[in-house]
Amino acid sequence: MEVLSADGARIRGATVTGTNVTSNISITGVTDGQGVSTAINESLAPSPVRVVATAGSKVSPAHQVEWQCDGCNCQPEPSTLELRLNP
Structure with a gap:
């Protein structure tokens, strides 16, 4: 992210x-x-994950990441996420 x-x-x-x-x-x-940051990982899977970024008083809009899981692991969808802080 x-x-x-x-x-x-x-x-x-x-x-x-x-x-x-x-x-x-x-x-x-x-x-x-x-x-x-790569901190958000499959330990939160398989449910959807709400992701937000903050820096000081600036906050990004929330985004949702869905996890696609098979028998071995889970992959995020979207695989990359850009969080843009509000002005």
């Missing part, structure tokens, strides 16, 4: 939170120097 400012700059140190919409269990991670 990438976190971008309203004007498209990558944001380092933004908090990304994924919440399972069924169980309400959450995972939180912080973006790296490239504005990327």
Whole structure:
């Protein structure tokens, strides 16, 4: 997941939170120097996951990630997600 400012700059140190919409269990991670976080993972699967990013007082709109699971693992759909912070 990438976190971008309203004007498209990558944001380092933004908090990304994924919440399972069924169980309400959450995972939180912080973006790296490239504005990327891989903290939201299949441990929240198979239910849909609501994902939001924050940096200071800036918040992104919430997005939903669906998990496609087989017998061995789960893959997110969409496979990449861009979270753009509100101005």
